[in-house]
Amino acid sequence: AQSVTQLDSHVSVSEGTPVLLRCNYSSSYSPSLFWYVQHPNKGLQLLLKYTSAATLVKGINGFEAEFKKSETSFHLTKPSAHMSDAAEYFCVVSDGNTGFQKLVFGTGTRLLVSP
Amino acid sequence: GAGVSQSPSNKVTEKGKDVELRCDPISGHTALYWYRQSLGQGLEFLIYFQGNSAPDKSGLPSDRFSAERTGGSVSTLTIQRTQQEDSAVYLCASSPQGLVYEQYFGPGTRLTVT
Numbered sequence: 001a002q003s004v005t006q007l008d009s010h011v012s013v014s015e016g017t018p019v020l021l022r023c024n025y026s027s028s029y030s031p032s033l034f035w036y037v038q039h040p041n042k043g044l045q046l047l048l049k050y051t052s053a054a055t056l057v058k059g060i061n062g063f064e065a066e067f068k069k070s071e072t073s074f075h076l077t078k079p080s081a082h083m084s085d086a087a088e089y090f091c092v093v094s095d096g097n098t099g100f101q102k103l104v105f106g107t108g109t110r111l112l113v114s115p
Numbered sequence: 116g117a118g119v120s121q122s123p124s125n126k127v128t129e130k131g132k133d134v135e136l137r138c139d140p141i142s143g144h145t146a147l148y149w150y151r152q153s154l155g156q157g158l159e160f161l162i163y164f165q166g167n168s169a170p171d172k173s174g175l176p177s178d179r180f181s182a183e184r185t186g187g188s189v190s191t192l193t194i195q196r197t198q199q200e201d202s203a204v205y206l207c208a209s210s211p212q213g214l215v216y217e218q219y220f221g222p223g224t225r226l227t228v229t
Binding site: 043045046099104105107 | 160217
């Protein structure tokens with residue numbers, strides 16, 4: 001079965017400093033991986049996705065993630081945090097072996113951004 | 116264009132009562148998904164619809180949970196004889212058919228069972 005592990009439940013950064021949210025996955029075959037963001041009282045929004053094309057994936061709002069098969073990782077980064085980035089971030093793997101996009105979510109990382 | 120909508124946004128019910136949660140997907144999206152987000156279990160898949168049929172109901176936690184979809188559009192998630200552990204945010208998502216398409220999520224229904 002597919003799974004993802006988000007290594008940090010909370011990450012605190014200062015505005016203007018880099019962001020690193022860590023995610024490791026477990027998959028028996030080549031996975032599709034996603035990062036979703038959830039702002040308070042808002043719906044989930046897709047940040048970026050990896051589907052076996054380029055290993056460095058660029059998403060919205062300056063975020064990017066690198067798929068590293070040797071490390072089974074898909075960490076999310078951003079060079080410079082903004083206050084508006086404060087939210088909960090979910091690393092997600094798609095269990096495509098089911099024939100549809102069955103999403104398996106990590107437990108989430110809450111990003112706190114201080115001025 | 117209009118996104119995925121869900122109603123009600125909040126629902127408070129007494130233990131033992133039945134509740135119905137509604138999802139209106141994006142027009143033309145043939146795939147529809149229900150998820151549950153709770154403090155204890157995180158975000159978990161419940162059920163998937165392709166058109167009006169549900170090929171995968173594996174995430175429904177008990178036989179008190181059921182869902183249907185009519186006309187390939189609106190879906191209803193029904194929870195019978197609600198229990199306190201059913202308290203959660205229920206999220207609906209829709210997408211075009213296919214593994215490569217993004218799922219678009221609605222704002223959710225917050226269910227509180229007292």
